[in-house]
Each structure stands twice: as C-alpha cells, then as structure tokens.
Amino acid sequence: MPQITHIIWDWNGTLLDDTRACVNAINSMLGVRGLPRLSVEQYRACFGFPVSDFYRKIGFVLEDEDWDAMARDFHAKFLADSSMALHTQTRLVLEQINLRGMTQWILSASEQSILDLMLQEYELTDYFQRAMGVNNLYGNSKISIGRSMIAMAEVPHAEILLIGDSLHDYEVAQDLDIACALIAQGHQSFDRLLTCGAPVLRSLSEVPGFIGV
Numbered sequence: 001m002p003q004i005t006h007i008i009w010d011w012n013g014t015l016l017d018d019t020r021a022c023v024n025a026i027n028s029m030l031g032v033r034g035l036p037r038l039s040v041e042q043y044r045a046c047f048g049f050p051v052s053d054f055y056r057k058i059g060f061v062l063e064d065e066d067w068d069a070m071a072r073d074f075h076a077k078f079l080a081d082s083s084m085a086l087h088t089q090t091r092l093v094l095e096q097i098n099l100r101g102m103t104q105w106i107l108s109a110s111e112q113s114i115l116d117l118m119l120q121e122y123e124l125t126d127y128f129q130r131a132m133g134v135n136n137l138y139g140n141s142k143i144s145i146g147r148s149m150i151a152m153a154e155v156p157h158a159e160i161l162l163i164g165d166s167l168h169d170y171e172v173a174q175d176l177d178i179a180c181a182l183i184a185q186g187h188q189s190f191d192r193l194l195t196c197g198a199p200v201l202r203s204l205s206e207v208p209g210f211i212g213v
Contacts, residue, residue, distance in 0.1 A: 004179070004211050006155045007097060008146075010164035011108035011115060011131075013186025015090045015124075015204075019043070021081035022187070025074050026058070035059040044189040049109065049168040071136075075114070086122055087185065089204035094127045096208050106131035107149055107162070107172070109142045146172045161211065170196040181210060 012018050019040060027037040038058060048054050055070075056062060062070075078084075097104060106128050108115050115133035119125045130152065132145050153160065160178040162169060165186025173180030180198045183206075184190035193200045201210060 003159060004161045005102055005159040006153060006161070007102060007104045007211075008149065008160060008162045008178070009104060009106050009128075010162070010166070010169050010186075011106050011110055011118075011133075013165035013188075014163060014169075014183055015087060015094075015106075016084065016118065016122075017087045017185075018078070018081075018084045019187055021078050021084040022047075024081050024083065025077035028077050029070070029073060030059065033060070041189070044187060045192065047166075047187050049166065075111075079114070086124075087204050091124075093204050093207050094124065096213050097211075098127060100213050102213075103129045103153075103155075105129055105149060105153070106133075107142055107146050108133045109168075110134070111136060142168070143172050143175050146176050150176050150178070163207065165193075167192065167196055170198045173198075181207075183207070 009015055023038055023040050023043045026043070030037050036059065046054065046057055052062060052067070094104065104127055106115070106119070108131070110133045112133035112135060115131055119128070119131055130149070132149050134142060134145060150157070150160070157177050162173040162176070162178055162180045163183065164170070164180070165183050166188045169182060170180050181201060182193045182198050183201045183204060184193050185203050190200060190202070199210065201207065
C-alpha cells in the first residue's frame with residue numbers, strides 16, 4: 001500500500017459502537033407491526049444501503065408506511081438507547097493517528113446535525129479536519145458527499161484510505177478511486193465484508209498496524 005497520509009472514517013459501527021442500539025430500535029418497530037424480530041447476527045447478515053431496501057427485506061411494507069415518520073421514529077428510539085458508546089479502541093486509535101501527523105475526516109450517512117452533536121458529546125471533534133454527514137434521515141448512499149469531500153481534501157488519491165464497516169463503504173471508496181479497509185465489529189458480518197475483496201480487520205485495534213502507525 002502507498003504511504004497513507006489521510007484517513008476517511010465512517011462513523012456508525014466503525015468508530016461508534018451502535019449496532020445493538022440499531023437492532024433495538026428496529027425490533028421495537030417490527031414488534032409494533034407484528035413482524036419477527038432480529039438478533040444481532042441476523043441484522044449483520046442482512047443490513048445494507050439504501051436502508052429502505054433493508055427494511056423491505058426484513059418485512060416492512062413501505063408502500064403502507066409513511067417513510068418520513070418511520071425515519072423519525074427510528075432515530076428517536078436509536079438516539080435514546082443507552083447501549084450506544086464508542087468502541088473501546090476508538091479514542092486511542094484516533095490519538096495514535098493524530099500523533100503521526102495524518103489528517104482524519106469523517107464521512108457518514110448520519111444526518112449532519114446528529115453527527116455533529118455526537119462528536120461533541122463524545123469529545124471527538126478536535127480529532128477531525130472535517131466531518132460530513134447527509135441532509136436527511138433516510139440512510140441513502142453517501143457517494144455524493146464523498147465526492148465533495150475528496151474535492152475539498154486536495155490530497156493525492158493514492159494517499160487516502162477509507163475505513164468503514166459495510167459493503168457500501170467499499171462502494172464509496174471504489175467510486176472515489178481510493179483505498180479501503182473494512183472492520184468487522186459494526187453493522188455487517190466478517191463473512192459478508194470478505195466478499196468485496198477489500199482487507200477486512202477484526203477490530204479497530206488492528207488499524208494502526210495495518211497503516212504502519
């Protein structure tokens with residue numbers, strides 16, 4: 001791998017340990033509709049982007065739903081869930097990378113104001129040159145904001161590494177023509193992540209060694 005000078009992080013699942021909170025919120029919504037609930041393993045085996053496709057896959061009939069109301073309901077439940085926390089290695093890994101003088105950004109499918117608030121609450125804002133989220137609650141693709149981020153970065157593509165926890169992160173990296181590594185402690189299983197051909201790490205603790213920090 002060429003010398004990496006710039007890390008683009010995914011947020012949910014990658015730095016933030018929020019898989020259980022997502023499963024809890026979705027199970028609450030499934031239960032109200034009399035639909036089968038998911039285990040964490042079942043969730044990781046089928047979750048993906050766009051989120052609307054995932055919802056259909058697990059039984060929601062979106063034609064009978066108010067999508068805006070569903071998105072608001074999910075986020076209200078998700079944000080109130082006490083199981084959400086940073087992965088135990090997050091702060092240490094970010095600090096190690098900062099000490100090497102590498103720049104760090106966040107590229108997230110989270111709505112921008114929610115992302116900003118979370119970074120403030122976890123006291124992580126100062127680690128990142130920029131944190132870019134989306135302008136809605138729908139969980140669609142983040143490719144377009146990724147293109148904007150790359151344009152702002154003004155860094156050779158060969159020096160950029162995107163680190164995420166989903167096959168969509170790999171799709172984003174492919175579109176942006178940058179390297180990608182995936183971490184299997186978030187929203188998709190190790191076996192699913194392996195299918196794309198990107199390097200797959202078991203946890204954040206492996207990142208410093210992977211990038212030579």
